[in-house]
Amino acid sequence: MGRAQSSQGTAEEKVAAALSQLLAQAPSGRLSLGACRALLQRLNLRPVQAHRLLHTAAATLFFPSVAAREELCGVLATARHTLDVCVFTLSDRRIADTVLDAHKRGAAVRLITDDVTAMNDGSLVFELAEAGVATVVDSDFEEWRTAEDGSMRRSGSTPRHMHHKFCLVDGQILLTGSYNFSWSAGNVNCENMLITDDPYHVRRYGEAFEGLWREFRRAMYVSRQEAAVRIQRIERGRRERTAGARGMRQVVNAASVKANAGRRIAGGRSPRAR
Numbered sequence: 643m644g645r646a647q648s649s650q651g652t653a654e655e656k657v658a659a660a661l662s663q664l665l666a667q668a669p670s671g672r673l674s675l676g677a678c679r680a681l682l683q684r685l686n687l688r689p690v691q692a693h694r695l696l697h698t699a700a701a702t703l704f705f706p707s708v709a710a711r712e713e714l715c716g717v718l719a720t721a722r723h724t725l726d727v728c729v730f731t732l733s734d735r736r737i738a739d740t741v742l743d744a745h746k747r748g749a750a751v752r753l754i755t756d757d758v759t760a761m762n763d764g765s766l767v768f769e770l771a772e773a774g775v776a777t778v779v780d781s782d783f784e785e786w787r788t789a790e791d792g793s794m795r796r797s798g799s800t801p802r803h804m805h806h807k808f809c810l811v812d813g814q815i816l817l818t819g820s821y822n823f824s825w826s827a828g829n830v831n832c833e834n835m836l837i838t839d840d841p842y843h844v845r846r847y848g849e850a851f852e853g854l855w856r857e858f859r860r861a862m863y864v865s866r867q868e869a870a871v872r873i874q875r876i877e878r879g880r881r882e883r884t885a886g887a888r889g890m891r892q893v894v895n896a897a898s899v900k901a902n903a904g905r906r907i908a909g910g911r912s913p914r915a916r
Contacts, residue, residue: 757869780804781861
């Protein structure tokens with residue numbers, strides 16, 4: 643084990659030293675494709691080997707497979723700060739419980755899913771939303787046209803699906819592929835999932851998630867779609883319960899202050915006055 647770690651450390655040191663030297667020679671501070679190839683040749687590394695040195699969280703999962711499903715849940719369970727889930731279907735109890743556990747640990751969990759599949763039998767979307775997981779569903783695709791005055795005007799809308807399947811763990815690990823979060827995907831279907839911490843792809847998928855979150859959240863509050871309306875009611879109920887609990891605490895605190903003041907006044911009276 644010690645020898646393997648030493649070898650890994652030596653390889654990483656070689657990569658770091660060579661990169662530093664090449665960057666110092668690069669006029670713009672960026673490496674050309676030719677320079678990158680020269681670096682790999684100089685270190686006698688194949689591209690795959692270089693990727694493994696620089697990106698440690700890389701895996702490919704293929705389904706159906708119980709082991710792959712458990713590995714997927716294991717990665718989701720590492721979320722400590724944020725967990726962004728963007729999936730077409732969520733009906734797998736094991737995965738839903740893993741997502742909910744992250745929420746209970748205090749991670750900021752967000753879920754984007756499809757409005758149609760959210761209403762399917764067996765869907766766990768509303769269960770997660772009712773438990774406090776921030777949730778949005780897709781809206782219809784808005785069609786726009788250019789008017790004679792050059793302005794953009796809405797000409798109609800078309801139903802669409804939110805068909806993505808990807809997750810971001812702590813903004814550092816990306817999981818993406820054909821895999822839906824459903825029982826059939828893990829136990830019957832031929833599916834795949836890639837897990838990587840490649841910074842470029844993590845950033846690009848993160849930008850895509852934020853864009854969808856803003857778009858769907860904004861549209862949800864004016865939507866008449868059944869799933870969107872139901873989630874709105876869940877959120878409204880949660881806000882009302884929170885406000886009610888806050889108001890009750892204020893009443894209790896006020897009563898406590900009044901009682902304490904009364905006891906202090908009573909305690910300050912003379913025995914004769916009592």
